[in-house]
Amino acid sequence: MTRAVLSIGSNMGDRLAHLRSAVAGFAPELVAVSPVYETAPWGVTDQDDFLNAVLIVEGPPGPWDWLRRGQELENASGRVRTLRWGPRTLDVDVVSVDDVRSDDPSLLLPHPGAHERATVLVPWLDVDPDAVLPGHGRVADLVAALDLTGVERRDDLSLS
Ligand SMILES: Nc1ncnc2c1ncn2[C@@H]1O[C@H](COP(=O)(O)OP(=O)(O)OP(=O)(O)O)[C@@H](O)[C@H]1O
Numbered sequence: 001m002t003r004a005v006l007s008i009g010s011n012m013g014d015r016l017a018h019l020r021s022a023v024a025g026f027a028p029e030l031v032a033v034s035p036v037y038e039t040a041p042w043g044v045t046d047q048d049d050f051l052n053a054v055l056i057v058e059g060p061p062g063p064w065d066w067l068r069r070g071q072e073l074e075n076a077s078g079r080v081r082t083l084r085w086g087p088r089t090l091d092v093d094v095v096s097v098d099d100v101r102s103d104d105p106s107l108l109l110p111h112p113g114a115h116e117r118a119t120v121l122v123p124w125l126d127v128d129p130d131a132v133l134p135g136h137g138r139v140a141d142l143v144a145a146l147d148l149t150g151v152e153r154r155d156d157l158s159l160s
């Protein structure tokens, strides 16, 4: 059994439907679904706003299975890979899997950007106030140190 934290995001097409497709894809192992956040783009800032959320899943799949499942859902959403950090129908990042550390470039664990991304940490904190990001400490402390400008909770949108 493993427990994984997955960050999902979309800024193309029917963003909510893309996030819902990820929820449906992980339904058998779903433990928690965060609120939805509307977030200003980071990285490449000249693109549309994202919807972001976090899923917590638990079950027999291992780290590589979570990654593969996420990539299958990205592909099913019609995602086309062009620009790094560019627009996408669906992005599924594996943030952490238990305390697993991996330096394989195809599956870096914990995800190397997670500790500084409000788009990951804020929804994660909503569903797990005691969350710890391996190597970086308590998510509550990481969030407290972040600028949360451009991260707006959308209580009118629901994934569960
Ligand atoms: N923890 C991880 N979760 C998801 N993909 C990962 C992870 N670690 C490495 N990768 C690899 O990252 C590659 C590129 O992923 P992707 O195009 O989604 O990156 P990105 O979302 O643009 O940027 P970032 O990884 O900084 O969020 C994939 O081929 C995947 O194998």
Ligand SMILES: Nc1nc2c(c(=O)[nH]1)N=C(CO)CN2
Pocket: 008, 009, 010, 039, 040, 041, 042, 043, 044, 049, 050, 052, 085, 086, 091, 119
């Ligand atoms: N707000 C926001 N910006 C992004 C996001 C994202 O999920 N949310 N993902 C990116 C590439 O992974 C690039 N920029």
